[in-house]
Amino acid sequence: MLRSPEPSLRRLTLPLAVALSLGLAVALPQNIRLENALNRAFPQHLHPSTLLVGIDDASLHDYGRIELWPRELYAAALKTLTDAGAKVIGLDVLLSDPSRDDAALSSSFSRPNVVLATDPSDPFGTFSTAWRATKGVSALNPPKALGISEFQTAYPALNTSQLAPSFARQVAAVAGTPWPLNTTPHLIPYVKPEAMQNASLSFRDVVNGNVRYGDLQNRVVVIGMTASGVSGMSVPDIDGRPVAGVYLQARAVSALLSKPFVRVPLWLTALLCALTAALVIRARQLWGFVVASLALLVSVPFWMAGIILPAVTISLAAIVATGLVAFERWWTLRKIGMQDPVSGFGNRLAFTRAVEHRWPSRHARPFSLILVDIDELRRLNDRYGRSSTEEVMRDLSERLQKLKRRSDVVFRWGPEEFAVLLDQTSARELPDLVAFYQQQLAGMSYRDQALTANIGAAATNSDIQTPTDLMEDASRNRYRMKYQRGQQLFDD
Incomplete structure (x- = not known):
């Protein structure tokens, strides 16, 4: 059996599926909505050593507006926490503006276990040079999907x-868990409000x-604004x-103190996508939907790990691979309905459609038809x-394939006949081509x-009015x- 003169679509499906899957991996390396859904579905607990000291409504009621507070209040809080044995104290309150009491508070704000937050516009902190505490920029990554879900070290x-270390990273580093400084996004695990x-x-x-000093022993404390109704403090x-x-x-500090979530690297995502696409192409039928569902289900145990x-x-x-399999099947069925399986040429239906397609432009682009059969087939x-x-x-069919010009098309017109559509061939040019075919065959x-x-x-x-007239002639x-x-x- 002859091979089709057109390349088999099946040979193209697998590399195309792999290429498209690699493109998907590059375009969608993260699935933020899925991450958020899993994050909400499986909330975490703060690391046991993490403690939040909130500047709540009661604190504002007692001390007034926070921008008017004397900084001795912070010094008093730091002293209480230090005396109680807190391991690290992170003050997530921006103290960038200088104050006349800054030098007097140098002993409080220079402790090795204190981390001060700095403004993103002034990440290295230009407040009092007498404060030698560790500094970290108070920043989180911009919201994705519904809200903020990532931070960086x-x-x-x-x-x-330069890279400015983040506040969460500096608190974790002072606590004994230093992380390299880079811009790789880290997930902020979701913790329920009651927790x-x-x-x-x-x-x-x-x-x-x-407070009970025993509750503060060896704790990693983060101090910050939690009062309701304070503009600019909510995210x-x-x-x-x-x-x-x-x-x-x-929660970011807790993530760095715990075993943080690890994202599958891009190269592995690309490999998994390529292997998935190849598997679906090999399995064929509609197994791709099963594989797609399994991929989503498997994300749950991975998340738990x-x-x-x-x-x-x-x-x-x-x-995507399933779509290519479906397209290949449709294309195959279409080709089966319009292709001769023995020669690989289009069949009579394909011939009829080709003639009807060319017919409206026959005056500007004339074409001709050659029909060929063999006399002695019944005897053979x-x-x-x-x-x-x-x-x-x-x-x-092999001979006709070699004889036809680049723009001509050969069809299996009948069980024992072939048709050749001669493109841009007028009645004047036709006799020479017929003689050429006759000589070669x-x-x-x-x-x-x-x-x-x-x-x-x-x-x-002008005498040929319809495609039927052309074939009959x-x-x-x-x-x-x-x-x-x-x-x-007979005469001979």
Whole structure:
């Protein structure tokens, strides 16, 4: 059996699926909405050593507006926490503006276990040089989907090439868990509001010493604004609910102190997408939907193990591969309905559609038709069997494929006939092409039997009104050739 002159679509499906899946991996390396959904579905607890000291409504009621507070209040809180044995104290309150009491408070703000927050516009802190405490920029990554879900261990400093360490990273580093400074996003695990409340103390109580020292021993304390109704202090959480920014900072610190979530790297995401697409192409049928569903389901145990799997991207790779399988099947069915399986040429239906497609432009772009058959096929079939006929037709199709010009198209017009559409060929040019075909097909034979090719031709002209007229004219010419040859043999 001859191969189709057109390349098999199946040979292209697998590399195309792999290429598209790699593109998906690059375009969608993260699935933020899936991460947020899993984060909300499986909330975490703060690291046991993490404690939040909130500047709540009661604290503001006692001490007034925070921008008017004397900084001795912070010093008093730091003293209470230090005396109680707190391991690290992170003050997530911006103290960038200088005050006349700054130098006097140098002993409080220079302790090795204190971390001070700095403004993103002044990441290295230009407040009193007498304060030698560790500094970290109070920043989180911009919201994605519903809210803020990521932070970094460092952020690019404005107008410089330096990286400024983040507040959460510096608190974790002082606590004994240093992380490299880079801009890789880290997930902020979701913690329910009631769990945050259970791990919180009031700033007022800490200042007044109304706390149990045992609750503060070896704790990593984060101090920040939690009061309601203070403008500029709320940020959107992953569920869209506005929360105090210090809540997210405390959760970021907790993430660095715990075993943080690890995202699957881009190269592995690309590999998983490519393998998924290849698997779906090999499995064929509709297995891609099963693979896509499994990818989403598998993301849950991965999440529970602390691994963030880009399951949506992998699932989309499976869906894309399934779409290619479906397209390939549709294309195959379409080709089967319009292709001769023996020669690989278009069949009579394909021929009819090709003629109808060209017919409206026949005056500007004339074309011609050649019909070819072999005289002795019935005799060969009786003598050698059906296989001989197939061999002859196969030989004829190969010859026609070599004879046709680049713009011509060959069709299997009937069981024992071929049609050649001659592009941009007028009635004046047709006789020369017919003679050329007749000369080239004159030497055909099968075993000891010489074979004769009958050729009929017709061209579009004013007398040909329909495609049917064109085919009938070519058929009449072919039968006329057979008749004239028969008469010549009879006369001889």
